[in-house]
Amino acid sequence: MAQEKVAAHVRPDASRVVSAEFLAAARAQVELPPPTQIEIAFAGRSNVGKSSVLNRLMNRRNLARTSSTPGCTRQINFFSVRTAAGMNLSLVDLPGYGYAKRSKDERKLWAELIDGYLLERPTLRAVALLVDVRRGLEADDLGLIEMLQSGGSRTRPSVKTVIVATKLDKLRAGERAAAIAKIKAPGSTVYGFSTELTETAAALWSALEHRAGFRAPA
Secondary structure (H helix, E strand, O other), X not given: OOOOOOEXXXXXXXXXXXXXXXXXEEOOHHHOOOOOOOEEEEEEEOOOOHHHHHHHHOOOOXXXXXXXXXXXXXXXXXXXXXXXXXXXXXEEEOOXXXXXOOXXXXXXXXXXXXXXXXXXXXXXXXXXXXXXXXXXXXXXXXXXXXXXXXXXXXXXXXXXXXXXXXXXXXXOHHHHHHHHHOOOOOOOEEEEXXXXXXXXXXXXXXXXXXXXXXXXXX
């Protein structure tokens, strides 16, 4: 069932996001909302914490649904965001990949939906690829990076990729820099992230804004 459209109040610590609301959900290409504003997509394996990252960036608790069961998201979810600087954009939660308990046919339909969106969406400007900092880039992740670099529509600007190393708090402070340094992808910068480390959200926001063409990096 698609999520209901819902607006959420800004938490007291929200300095960047003025408003954020669920905009639309799509299980097929024909259900995608009209491409009316710049979009930043979030991709990654099913257990990497995409919903938690999105909620932290939007300064919301449960706007993006989280679940203890990997692979819970079965559709593309769009969230409309407005920032204090006057930026309007959509953050897009893509279904997680690599979760074997879904049927082969269902995984095939997801792949077709995700690939079509990533390669053809005219308002897509950046993709945040989330990986577990303890596991690094896996085969599915590298395949997605290669697809983004080699494919795409001729009618839109190239899509920038940002690698987000999640669950940074699971490592000791002295181990974090070395773990991030091991994650390498051509043409992509790696940013460590944890919902427990406030400064990582600000750094990631700045990187995404820059790659989406909104501002210079902080």
